[in-house]
Amino acid sequence: MEPQSSVLKKFSLHNRSIVITGAGRGLGLSFARALAELGANIIAIDVHDKPDEEFHDLLSYGVKTVYYKCDVRDPATLKATIGEAANKFGSINGCIAAAAIMTDKPFMEHTVDDMNASFAVNVNGMLSTVQICAEHMIKQKSGGTVICISSTAGHKAVFPQTATAYxxxxxxVLGLVRQAAAELAQHNIRVNSISPGPFLTKMLRSVIAGDPALEEYFSEGNAMKRLAVPEELDGAVGYLMSDASSFVTGNNFNIDGGSGCH
Structure with a gap:
C-alpha cells in the first residue's frame, strides 16, 4: 500500500498561487518555471512591458498564469496588482521577491542617489512585496511561504566588481528576512532567503561581455570552479516553497558552488 504522505507529495504545489517579482526574465522566470512544474499557479510581476517568450511555456504544465507590468517601487500599484491577482486566482499562498537592480560604479563615485535607487528596488520593493502578500495570507488564515532573493554579495564584497549599493x-535583505520570519511565524508564514552565487543569466552574460576577465574570476571564486545555470536553483526554490520545509524559517541558503570555502 502506498504511504498516505510520501516525500514527493510534500513537494507538490498543486493549486497554490505564488507571486514572483522580477519574473519576466532571468532567475525570476526560472523560478516561475520550477514552481509551475510542481503545480503552482504563477502570478508574475515585472517592470517590463512583457515577459520573455519562455514565460508562455509555463502553460504546458497545466497551471494558471498571469503577467502584470508593475514597478515594485510603487506600493499602491503593487498592492492593487496583487489584490487583483488574489481575486482572479482565489488566494495568495506564497511569494518570491526577486526584483533587483545593480549599479556598476566605483566606490568613490557612488552617490546617495545611487544607494537610494538600489534600496528602492532591492529592499523597499521587497518589503512591500512581502507585506502585501503576507497581508493576504493572514486574512485567509492559510499560512504561506516567502522566499527573498539575496546574493553572495549579501555576505561579502564582490571585488573586482564595483557595486557598493548592490x-x-x-x-x-538578510536582516529583513530574519525579522519578518520572527514576526510572521505566529501566522504560520515562513520566510527564508536564497543567496545565489554567479549564475549565467542574461544580466551576468552582459557583465562578462563588458569585462571577459570576470568569467575566470567568478569561476575561480568557488570550490566547484565553474559558473552555474539557473536550473540549479530549482531544488532549493521547490524545497523552500513547499511543505517539505515546513519547519524551516528565518534561514538563508547559499547556492554558490562553495564560495565560502575560499
Missing part, C-alpha cells in the same frame, strides 16, 4: 542592499 552589496549593501543584499546585506539588508
Amino acid at each position: 552589496v549593501c542592499s543584499k546585506h539588508a
